[in-house]
Amino acid sequence: MTQAVAKEPAARPRRGPDRYVPFTEHMGVVRERAAAGEAVFSLELREELLNNHGRGHGGVVMTLLDCAMAHAALSRVNYEREVVTVDMHIAFMGPSTGKLVATGRVTGGGRSVCFCEASIVDASGDVAAQAMGTFRYRDAA
Template identity: 30%
Template sequence: MNEIIPAAPGTPDKPYFGIDIPLMRLLGLQPVHMEEGLCRTRLPANPNVVNSRGDVHGGTLMAVLDFTLSGAARSHAPLETGVITIDMSTHFLSAARGELTFEARIMRRGAKIAFCEGEARDATGTLCCVARASFKLVKLVGGD
Protein backbone atom coordinates (compact mmCIF):
# COMPACT_ATOMS: atom_id res chain seq x y z
CA MET A 1 0.00 0.00 0.00
CA ASN A 2 1.27 3.50 -0.82
CA GLU A 3 2.17 5.77 2.06
CA ILE A 4 0.03 8.90 2.10
CA ILE A 5 2.03 12.06 2.76
CA PRO A 6 0.10 14.86 4.48
CA ALA A 7 -0.61 17.87 2.31
CA ALA A 8 1.98 19.98 4.12
CA PRO A 9 4.48 17.92 6.15
CA GLY A 10 6.99 19.81 8.23
CA THR A 11 6.52 23.38 9.33
CA PRO A 12 4.37 26.24 8.01
CA ASP A 13 7.45 27.71 6.34
CA LYS A 14 7.68 24.55 4.15
CA PRO A 15 4.06 24.15 3.05
CA TYR A 16 4.56 22.50 -0.34
CA PHE A 17 4.95 18.84 0.58
CA GLY A 18 7.92 19.66 2.81
CA ILE A 19 9.55 22.45 0.78
CA ASP A 20 8.96 26.16 0.27
CA ILE A 21 8.37 27.58 -3.21
CA PRO A 22 7.95 31.38 -3.00
CA LEU A 23 6.46 31.55 -6.52
CA MET A 24 3.73 29.06 -5.59
CA ARG A 25 2.94 31.13 -2.47
CA LEU A 26 2.72 34.23 -4.68
CA LEU A 27 0.32 32.46 -7.07
CA GLY A 28 -1.77 31.21 -4.13
CA LEU A 29 -1.31 27.51 -4.92
CA GLN A 30 -2.57 25.09 -2.28
CA PRO A 31 -1.10 21.61 -1.76
CA VAL A 32 -3.87 19.00 -1.65
CA HIS A 33 -2.49 15.46 -1.67
CA MET A 34 0.64 13.46 -2.29
CA GLU A 35 1.21 9.75 -2.35
CA GLU A 36 3.83 7.72 -4.14
CA GLY A 37 3.42 8.40 -7.86
CA LEU A 38 0.71 11.07 -7.50
CA CYS A 39 0.44 14.75 -6.61
CA ARG A 40 -2.62 17.04 -6.47
CA THR A 41 -2.78 20.81 -6.01
CA ARG A 42 -5.47 23.50 -6.15
CA LEU A 43 -5.33 27.05 -7.47
CA PRO A 44 -8.18 29.21 -6.14
CA ALA A 45 -9.58 31.88 -8.45
CA ASN A 46 -7.19 34.83 -8.33
CA PRO A 47 -7.59 38.03 -10.39
CA ASN A 48 -3.81 38.58 -10.20
CA VAL A 49 -2.95 35.54 -12.38
CA VAL A 50 -5.20 36.16 -15.39
CA ASN A 51 -4.58 37.49 -18.89
CA SER A 52 -6.31 40.40 -20.64
CA ARG A 53 -9.41 38.24 -21.30
CA GLY A 54 -9.76 37.18 -17.66
CA ASP A 55 -8.60 33.60 -18.27
CA VAL A 56 -5.85 32.11 -16.13
CA HIS A 57 -2.59 33.09 -17.82
CA GLY A 58 -0.80 30.31 -19.69
CA GLY A 59 2.40 31.06 -17.77
CA THR A 60 0.55 30.49 -14.51
CA LEU A 61 -0.76 27.16 -15.77
CA MET A 62 2.71 26.10 -16.86
CA ALA A 63 4.32 27.11 -13.56
CA VAL A 64 1.71 25.27 -11.49
CA LEU A 65 1.88 22.20 -13.72
CA ASP A 66 5.68 22.21 -13.45
CA PHE A 67 5.41 22.25 -9.65
CA THR A 68 2.66 19.59 -9.50
CA LEU A 69 4.49 17.34 -11.97
CA SER A 70 7.68 17.76 -9.94
CA GLY A 71 5.71 16.79 -6.82
CA ALA A 72 4.77 13.50 -8.45
CA ALA A 73 8.41 13.01 -9.49
CA ARG A 74 9.67 13.33 -5.90
CA SER A 75 6.66 11.71 -4.22
CA HIS A 76 8.58 8.53 -3.36
CA ALA A 77 10.77 10.52 -0.91
CA PRO A 78 9.51 14.13 -0.80
CA LEU A 79 11.64 15.28 2.12
CA GLU A 80 14.86 13.84 0.71
CA THR A 81 14.44 14.38 -3.04
CA GLY A 82 14.62 17.51 -5.13
CA VAL A 83 14.09 17.76 -8.86
CA ILE A 84 15.39 19.75 -11.79
CA THR A 85 13.08 20.13 -14.78
CA ILE A 86 14.75 18.78 -17.92
CA ASP A 87 11.91 19.21 -20.38
CA MET A 88 8.21 20.09 -20.31
CA SER A 89 5.59 20.01 -23.05
CA THR A 90 2.28 21.77 -22.45
CA HIS A 91 -0.93 21.72 -24.48
CA PHE A 92 -3.73 24.22 -23.83
CA LEU A 93 -7.12 22.68 -24.60
CA SER A 94 -9.60 25.28 -23.36
CA ALA A 95 -9.69 28.57 -21.49
CA ALA A 96 -8.97 28.11 -17.80
CA ARG A 97 -11.24 30.15 -15.55
CA GLY A 98 -11.88 30.30 -11.84
CA GLU A 99 -10.64 27.67 -9.41
CA LEU A 100 -8.46 24.98 -10.94
CA THR A 101 -7.32 21.55 -9.79
CA PHE A 102 -4.09 19.94 -10.94
CA GLU A 103 -3.16 16.28 -10.86
CA ALA A 104 0.14 14.71 -11.89
CA ARG A 105 1.28 11.10 -12.09
CA ILE A 106 4.52 9.22 -12.59
CA MET A 107 4.75 7.53 -15.97
CA ARG A 108 8.17 6.02 -15.19
CA ARG A 109 10.83 6.73 -12.60
CA GLY A 110 14.37 5.49 -12.75
CA ALA A 111 17.26 6.08 -10.35
CA LYS A 112 18.06 9.54 -11.77
CA ILE A 113 15.22 10.56 -14.12
CA ALA A 114 11.43 10.67 -13.70
CA PHE A 115 8.83 11.05 -16.45
CA CYS A 116 5.46 12.50 -15.45
CA GLU A 117 2.17 13.59 -16.97
CA GLY A 118 -0.50 15.85 -15.57
CA GLU A 119 -3.53 17.98 -16.19
CA ALA A 120 -5.46 21.04 -15.08
CA ARG A 121 -9.27 21.06 -14.76
CA ASP A 122 -11.69 23.84 -13.94
CA ALA A 123 -14.47 23.62 -11.33
CA THR A 124 -16.85 22.06 -13.89
CA GLY A 125 -14.34 19.29 -14.62
CA THR A 126 -13.40 20.65 -18.03
CA LEU A 127 -9.90 19.64 -19.05
CA CYS A 128 -8.05 22.93 -19.68
CA CYS A 129 -4.43 21.93 -20.04
CA VAL A 130 -2.20 18.83 -20.16
CA ALA A 131 1.55 18.49 -19.78
CA ARG A 132 4.36 15.94 -19.76
CA ALA A 133 7.74 16.54 -18.22
CA SER A 134 10.99 14.84 -17.36
CA PHE A 135 12.95 15.61 -14.20
CA LYS A 136 16.43 14.93 -12.91
CA LEU A 137 16.16 13.57 -9.36
CA VAL A 138 18.64 15.04 -6.87
CA LYS A 139 19.24 14.36 -3.21
CA LEU A 140 18.39 17.38 -1.08
CA VAL A 141 21.39 18.62 0.85
CA GLY A 142 20.52 18.61 4.54
CA GLY A 143 17.00 17.45 3.69
CA ASP A 144 14.82 17.07 6.75
Protein backbone atom coordinates in the same frame (compact mmCIF):
# COMPACT_ATOMS: atom_id res chain seq x y z
CA MET B 1 9.70 59.33 15.49
CA THR B 2 10.03 55.57 15.73
CA GLN B 3 10.96 53.45 12.79
CA ALA B 4 9.40 50.03 12.21
CA VAL B 5 11.89 47.21 12.23
CA ALA B 6 11.28 44.35 9.83
CA LYS B 7 11.12 40.99 11.55
CA GLU B 8 12.97 38.03 10.17
CA PRO B 9 10.44 35.53 8.81
CA ALA B 10 10.08 32.34 10.80
CA ALA B 11 12.19 29.51 9.44
CA ARG B 12 10.21 27.56 6.88
CA PRO B 13 11.13 24.16 5.49
CA ARG B 14 12.87 24.20 2.10
CA ARG B 15 12.58 20.42 1.74
CA GLY B 16 9.94 17.79 2.26
CA PRO B 17 6.28 17.82 1.30
CA ASP B 18 5.60 21.10 3.15
CA ARG B 19 8.47 22.96 1.48
CA TYR B 20 8.19 26.72 1.28
CA VAL B 21 8.39 28.16 -2.22
CA PRO B 22 7.80 31.94 -2.09
CA PHE B 23 6.60 32.17 -5.70
CA THR B 24 3.91 29.49 -5.41
CA GLU B 25 2.80 30.88 -2.05
CA HIS B 26 2.45 34.31 -3.69
CA MET B 27 0.29 32.74 -6.41
CA GLY B 28 -1.88 30.93 -3.87
CA VAL B 29 -0.98 27.38 -4.93
CA VAL B 30 -2.24 24.77 -2.46
CA ARG B 31 -0.93 21.20 -2.12
CA GLU B 32 -3.96 18.99 -1.61
CA ARG B 33 -2.02 15.73 -1.40
CA ALA B 34 1.14 14.03 -2.62
CA ALA B 35 1.98 10.37 -2.10
CA ALA B 36 3.11 7.28 -3.98
CA GLY B 37 3.87 9.04 -7.25
CA GLU B 38 0.72 11.15 -7.47
CA ALA B 39 0.12 14.76 -6.43
CA VAL B 40 -2.84 17.11 -6.53
CA PHE B 41 -2.50 20.89 -6.38
CA SER B 42 -5.13 23.60 -6.62
CA LEU B 43 -5.33 27.32 -7.24
CA GLU B 44 -8.20 29.78 -7.13
CA LEU B 45 -7.81 32.15 -10.07
CA ARG B 46 -8.01 35.82 -9.16
CA GLU B 47 -7.69 38.96 -11.26
CA GLU B 48 -3.90 39.30 -11.13
CA LEU B 49 -3.52 35.71 -12.41
CA LEU B 50 -5.58 36.27 -15.56
CA ASN B 51 -4.56 37.07 -19.12
CA ASN B 52 -5.99 39.85 -21.29
CA HIS B 53 -8.95 37.59 -22.16
CA GLY B 54 -9.97 37.26 -18.51
CA ARG B 55 -8.89 33.61 -18.29
CA GLY B 56 -6.06 31.85 -16.45
CA HIS B 57 -2.69 33.10 -17.70
CA GLY B 58 -0.61 30.44 -19.47
CA GLY B 59 2.30 30.95 -17.08
CA VAL B 60 0.02 30.32 -14.11
CA VAL B 61 -1.33 27.16 -15.71
CA MET B 62 2.21 25.95 -16.50
CA THR B 63 3.35 26.63 -12.93
CA LEU B 64 0.49 24.59 -11.50
CA LEU B 65 1.26 21.68 -13.85
CA ASP B 66 4.96 21.87 -12.90
CA CYS B 67 4.11 21.77 -9.18
CA ALA B 68 1.87 18.73 -9.58
CA MET B 69 4.44 16.79 -11.60
CA ALA B 70 7.42 17.76 -9.43
CA HIS B 71 5.64 16.67 -6.26
CA ALA B 72 4.51 13.45 -7.91
CA ALA B 73 8.19 12.75 -8.67
CA LEU B 74 9.25 13.77 -5.15
CA SER B 75 6.59 11.62 -3.51
CA ARG B 76 7.85 8.64 -5.51
CA VAL B 77 11.08 8.84 -3.47
CA ASN B 78 9.37 9.93 -0.22
CA TYR B 79 10.88 13.43 -0.56
CA GLU B 80 14.34 12.03 0.23
CA ARG B 81 15.86 13.69 -2.85
CA GLU B 82 15.23 16.87 -4.82
CA VAL B 83 14.08 17.34 -8.41
CA VAL B 84 14.69 19.90 -11.11
CA THR B 85 12.53 20.26 -14.18
CA VAL B 86 14.45 19.26 -17.31
CA ASP B 87 11.68 19.44 -19.89
CA MET B 88 7.97 20.21 -20.07
CA HIS B 89 5.49 19.96 -22.92
CA ILE B 90 2.12 21.63 -22.45
CA ALA B 91 -1.08 21.45 -24.47
CA PHE B 92 -3.58 24.17 -23.67
CA MET B 93 -6.98 22.58 -24.23
CA GLY B 94 -9.16 25.60 -23.54
CA PRO B 95 -9.53 28.72 -21.41
CA SER B 96 -9.55 28.24 -17.65
CA THR B 97 -11.74 29.92 -15.05
CA GLY B 98 -12.38 29.67 -11.31
CA LYS B 99 -10.64 27.03 -9.25
CA LEU B 100 -8.01 24.99 -11.09
CA VAL B 101 -7.08 21.49 -9.91
CA ALA B 102 -3.93 19.85 -11.27
CA THR B 103 -3.23 16.13 -10.87
CA GLY B 104 0.28 14.88 -11.60
CA ARG B 105 1.38 11.25 -11.93
CA VAL B 106 4.66 9.46 -12.37
CA THR B 107 4.70 7.45 -15.60
CA GLY B 108 8.23 6.04 -15.51
CA GLY B 109 11.88 6.67 -14.89
CA GLY B 110 14.70 5.35 -12.80
CA ARG B 111 17.28 6.54 -10.27
CA SER B 112 18.27 9.73 -12.04
CA VAL B 113 15.18 10.85 -13.98
CA CYS B 114 11.44 10.69 -13.55
CA PHE B 115 8.80 11.01 -16.25
CA CYS B 116 5.45 12.52 -15.32
CA GLU B 117 2.17 13.67 -16.78
CA ALA B 118 -0.42 16.09 -15.43
CA SER B 119 -3.74 17.62 -16.30
CA ILE B 120 -5.75 20.58 -15.04
CA VAL B 121 -9.50 20.65 -14.63
CA ASP B 122 -11.13 24.05 -14.19
CA ALA B 123 -14.21 25.11 -12.22
CA SER B 124 -16.56 23.94 -14.98
CA GLY B 125 -15.00 20.45 -14.97
CA ASP B 126 -13.34 20.93 -18.36
CA VAL B 127 -9.75 19.91 -19.01
CA ALA B 128 -7.89 23.19 -19.40
CA ALA B 129 -4.38 21.83 -20.03
CA GLN B 130 -2.27 18.69 -20.10
CA ALA B 131 1.48 18.28 -19.74
CA MET B 132 4.33 15.81 -19.84
CA GLY B 133 7.56 16.47 -18.00
CA THR B 134 10.99 15.09 -17.31
CA PHE B 135 12.52 15.68 -13.88
CA ARG B 136 16.09 14.99 -12.78
CA TYR B 137 16.65 13.71 -9.27
CA ARG B 138 19.51 15.15 -7.28
CA ASP B 139 20.71 14.81 -3.73
CA ALA B 140 19.57 17.47 -1.30
CA ALA B 141 22.08 20.32 -0.95
